[in-house]
Amino acid sequence: MTTATAQLPKSTKPVSLVTRWKRSTWIPRVLFPITILLFWQVGMQVIRRIWPFAVDVLPTPMEVVDMMWGEIINPFVEGKQAITRENLYLTFGRSLLRLGSGFVIAMVIGTIIGLAMGLSKAVDAFFHDWVMALLAMPALAWALFTGLIFGMGNRSPIVTVVLTGIPFVIVNVREGVRNTPRELFDMANAFKVPRNRATRHVLIPSLMPFFFAAIRYAFSIGWKGLVIAEVFSGQDGAGWTIKFYYDAHRAHGIIGYAFFFVIFALLLEKLVFEKISNRVFKWRPKTTDVALVEALFDGPDDAASATAAAQI
Amino acid sequence: MAEIKIKNLHKEFGVGDDKVVALVDVNLEIEGDVFVSIVGPSGCGKSTLLNILSEIETPTSGTVSITNKGHAALPGYVFQAARLLPWRTVMDNLLFVQEEVTDAVRARCQKYLDMVHLGDKGNKYPGELSGGMQQRVGIARAFSVEPDVMFMDEPFSHLDAITARSLRRELHEMWKATNKTIIFVTHDVGEAVELSNRILVFAKGGVLKDDIQVDLPFPRDPSDEQVAIAKANVLKKFEELDLVAT
DSSP states (O other): OOOOOSSOOOOOSOOOHHHHHHHOSHHHHHHHHHHHHHHHHHHHHHHHHHOTTHHHHSOOHHHHHHHHHHHHHGGGSTTOOOSSSSOHHHHHHHHHHHHHHHHHHHHHHHHHHHHHHHHOHHHHHHHHHHHHHHHHSOHHHHHHHHHHHHOSSSHHHHHHHHHHHHHHHHHHHHHHHHTSOHHHHHHHHHTTOOHHHHIIIIIHHHHHHHHHHHHHHHHHHHHHHHHHHHHHHOSSSHHHHHHHHHHTTOHHHHHHHHHHHHHHHHHHIIIIIHHHHHHHTTTSOOOOHHHHHHHHHHOOOHHHHHHHHHHO | OEEEEEEEEEEEESSGGGOEEEEEEEEEEEEESOEEEEEOSTTSSHHHHHHHHTTSSOOSEEEEEEEETTEEOOEEEEOSSOOOOTTSOHHHHHHHTSSSOOHHHHHHHHHHHHHTTOTTOTTSOGGGSOHHHHHHHHHHHHHHTOOSEEEEESTTTTSOHHHHHHHHHHHHHHHHHHTOEEEEEOSOHHHHHHHOSEEEEEETTTEEEEEEEOOOOSSOOTTSHHHHHHHHHHHHHHHHTTOSOO
């Protein structure tokens, strides 16, 4: 005789502190910056004792935070003037305007070329080698080249953003078109679904993951290209300001501005990209595969193992 | 209900040394609310015939006409895998294949979801359903266009035996309730005997070898003696026709 149990046996073993620590994600997340700051602070103290000149070139975390805080509040404090020609907000505003313009141009042209390459072998053969060459081209080369051609002003950084970002858009969109599930188109054909409806509901949604990858790549790569272009051919903007601090031999300014970039990129990812992505891809099943692999190292998570057992 | 006429149908893939002959001189007539199964070993051209009938592929030569009272018949299709759009809900997957979306069409789609016992899953995404449930949605989608003829390409071959059995019962009930012409491709002789009035036997190389009438009352239980005998007879024919792999 066989018996079947509907419920999993509940573990009565108490969960140890170490297991609990291994399972939580926020503790290691917070632990990372704390460890870095600690090493940084202690390391600077030690180096400054051995090499006093390091005060100018190797700042402590607090000096960087001071500088950043000053940049944030100075524009609103009467009598306080920015060290650089323009305050943080104007500087980032200019850079973002350039980045945004270059990004939109790269996305539009890159999507058109990527679609054409995915749909036509002849177009693919025509552009393929050029796109590979563009991918291999360093942003520095574009920055110098556009600087020479366009001189100071907006054009050089914008064109650099376009040229650095566009090959990533093209490659991703092309791969997206090539990976469109053929069997879904066959299904639409079998049911005599009109072509434009099939394009709207089969081609475009299947392109979305690739399109999002293209957006993220174009943004992050274009951002780096922009800063380099501003270093060489800018009279303002974030790249130029970092160069200003470099010329002034003030490392806390360079690090502080680099942090502003990182914070902005993280905010953009969390508040914009992630939110749009969650909305567009809400149809994706919540998989426990990742949790199951992690369980090999961290020990099984109760929820994950229960779901896995239920699936078996 | 539809009227299917196939004359001298021939299908080849590739050219030169790569040429593969999928169907050879197939002649067939199917009429009325019949359930016709196409059986045969792998590579006998079963799915190719279905793809030609549903216009996914075109014949190399020969003619195919599928009509309903003189007009082009409306087809429905159930695939081996459910082929649902993963980014659209179950109800939206049904609406995707409709000519137009009205309240009446929505109600019709809901009716067929109810028939496959998924009436409460209209707002779910396919990824949230099991394989059996997804195939049920595929069946509901095909019926929801109220087709004159239904093409089914090994729809239960990916499912476990228990799920496949219950889906076969549901399919039989839906066929009886809607009076469709159904063309059903399968490699499972038992399944063909359980469901069909007529079994077309294809041999490797795409040759139509036999056309068997199954005159047993419905519903047919696979454990029923008569059904078992009918299945054994069809398998015996396979041996006579030398279709059994050695």
